Amino acid sequence: MRKNLSKDLKVIVERIQNDSFTGVEIRSLLISLRYANPRSPILEELGDFVAHYDKRTKGILYNHIDKFMSEFIGFAVSGGSVTIPKPLFDQEQIISVIIKAIETNKIPGFLKLKFKSQAFNIMFKILEIVAETKIINTNVNNCRFSAIEKNDKTFTVFFCFGPVNGNILKIKNEVKIPALVAVKD
Numbered sequence: 177m178r179k180n181l182s183k184d185l186k187v188i189v190e191r192i193q194n195d196s197f198t199g200v201e202i203r204s205l206l207i208s209l210r211y212a213n214p215r216s217p218i219l220e221e222l223g224d225f226v227a228h229y230d231k232r233t234k235g236i237l238y239n240h241i242d243k244f245m246s247e248f249i250g251f252a253v254s255g256g257s258v259t260i261p262k263p264l265f266d267q268e269q270i271i272s273v274i275i276k277a278i279e280t281n282k283i284p285g286f287l288k289l290k291f292k293s294q295a296f297n298i299m300f301k302i303l304e305i306v307a308e309t310k311i312i313n314t315n316v317n318n319c320r321f322s323a324i325e326k327n328d329k330t331f332t333v334f335f336c337f338g339p340v341n342g343n344i345l346k347i348k349n350e351v352k353i354p355a356l357v358a359v360k361d
Contacts, residue, residue, distance in 0.1 A: 181208055185283045192298065193290040202226075202301040209277045216273040218265055222302065231310045240264050241335050244353060263332075263354045270302065271295045299358030300324075303333045329360040 188205050191197040203226045210223020221236045232238050244261050251258040271292065278286050303324050324331050334352040 182281070182283060184208065185278070185281070186285050189278060189283050189286050189291065192294050193285075193287055195294060195297065197294075197297075197301070199301045199304055202298060203305060205274070206302070209274065209281075212277040212281050216277065218269060218273045219277060221265075222270065225309055226302075226305050229305060229309045237264055241353070260353055263357050266357065267295060267299045267359055271298065274298070296358055296360045300331055303331055303358055307333045331358045331360075333357075 184204065185208055188197070188201045188208075191201050192205070206219065206223045206226045208223075210220045210227070212219065217236060224235055225232065225237070240261060244258075248258050275288060275291065278291070279288070307324055324333050332354050334354055336352050
C-alpha cells in the first residue's frame, strides 16, 4: 500500500473511531480499500459502488438485481411464483472485511473494538451512499435505490422499480427489494 494512502487511511480510521466521520470518509475508506490485500469481493463491490455511484451496469449487486429482474419478468409474463431475494451482504460481513483489510494493511492507530463500536454508523453512511446510486437495467426502466427506511432498530435501503407500463410487463405499483440492511444493537 502506498505510504500516502496509509496516512490518509490513518486519519479516516481515527475519525471513525472518534465518531467524527461523514459519508466522505466512508467513501474514501471504501474506495481506498477496494483493491487492498487481501482482496475482497465485498470491498471491491462497495468500493466500486461509491466510486461509480452515478450509474451501475455491472458488479455482484447489479447481477443479483438483474437476475431477480429476469425472474420477475418471467413470472409476470408466464405466471408462477418469485422469491424476493435477501440482502446480498449483511452488516457483519461488511464490517468484518473492512476490519480485516485495515488490520492486514497495518493502518496505524487502528483500535478494533473502538472501530467496531461504530459499525451501525458506518453501515448507515454506506446505505446513504448506495441509496444515491442509479441502476441501469436493460429489462426494466425506472430502476433505482430508494431512500433509507427505518423500522425500530433496522435501516434498509431498497432496490425499487416500477411502475412499469411496457408491452410485456405492466406493474401498477412500485416493487421494493431489500438491498442492504443496517442493524443497531
